[in-house]
Amino acid sequence: MHNKPNISQISSLIGDPARAKMMIALLGGKALSASELALEANITSQTASSHLAKLVKGSLIAVQKQGRHRYFQLKGQEVAKLLELLLHLSSGVEHSHVKTGPRNPELRTARVCYDHLAGRIAVQLFESVSSNGYLAFRDGQVNLTAKGRTFFENLGADLEQMRTKRRPLCRSCLDWSERRHHLAGSLGQWILSDLFKKRWAKKDPDSRVIGFTKKGLDQFSELYFSGI
Amino acid sequence: MHNKPNISQISSLIGDPARAKMMIALLGGKALSASELALEANITSQTASSHLAKLVKGSLIAVQKQGRHRYFQLKGQEVAKLLELLLHLSSGVEHSHVKTGPRNPELRTARVCYDHLAGRIAVQLFESVSSNGYLAFRDGQVNLTAKGRTFFENLGADLEQMRTKRRPLCRSCLDWSERRHHLAGSLGQWILSDLFKKRWAKKDPDSRVIGFTKKGLDQFSELYFSGI
């Protein structure tokens, strides 16, 4: 295609203040959605869409589609290096390091993502039940194994009823604070509601933060993380 | 002054094609004059002047005034690093390494600079007569020593007559292909004319190239470089 993109083309991509803000927000390595990046740059989603298309075309960022979201991240380590160097040149040594993902540490730990659990704990959960052999993650598809079916049915999950819904039982969701997958789908929803039902945690009414009780977190870890 | 220059400001400086061409031309480390840079970028000198002012203000290049010329070079190694990285990102691995200074190798070796000798040989000459103790180079001023006066008068130079002219006897001139100094002034002029008089070299009528004869170069080296 563009066999010899001039260095001025690349530079002018970062040369726009809005695009620069987006790139810096992505410098943390976390994938961010289009609307989050629009918010970060203080522009409307239309403008952001145009900017993001240019950055993708210029191979500075990569996009990963997930449902109705599009998550963006920097394309490779060298782009990050370029940004670091520019930051260095900008302010002497002022590496103002980048608020990416949720600014709130509580949000990073555990939060609602639509109707399921997200954040550090959710990522840990996903990897735990995967390594336990409850989930099979292949080709972007997540499937419950026979072993996993038994496990969750013993916990009281009505898998048959979930299966009747159009919504998939298991789905992976890219976690934007951890940049790794967590579990979505009906089962993901059930796990979260089960958390509330057991009173291990409850949702903060004014935010998406999910606060675990001390005892609840212990039992949650015992239940899901013990087998690692 | 500009306490926090955004990275987009720096990037947009390189984001202009004309400025990018100039920067790349400077990547070789050699200082180039404003008009040479204008030629490199295929723009008029007015436009180049505007661009160069912006690059200087943005601390990407430094300027060194010399008579009616202004020589520019990259400001520091980090700017060069930035350009290298951009080049790398531009074309995969296409480090198209930069034609700086005279494209013609003969021009790099020896050429006319106004009325005196420039190029690799001229730089070598300057350093040779300096280390021989013929010239004293201090605070940007070049002066002929007593030893040097004897040396050149023995060669037939009429230093007294040169001193009567308004033009300084010795002056250093930044060599744009070697980025080091060579000798200008009346003495520099005399050396060149003496070269022609002795038939050690002659100027190509269609360019600024000075072509040494094989024998002439030997005798020139014997005369000026032997004491090193």
Add this chain to the structure above:
DNA sequence: TCCAAAGTTCGGTGAAGATCGAAGTATAGC
């Protein structure tokens, strides 16, 4: 089927800035 949310495309506006002609300043050497 219907709605809401995420994102894109299109069209028009407005501002930034690259470019050059013309005129002005500074320097070198006569």
Add this chain to the structure above:
DNA sequence: GCTATACTTCGATCTTCACCGAACTTTGGA
């Protein structure tokens, strides 16, 4: 003094592009 060269400044033009409103597409979930 003069002339030529190197470079800058001013002014006008013209292109590019960021921005947003409005309408459209896609997806998720009831």
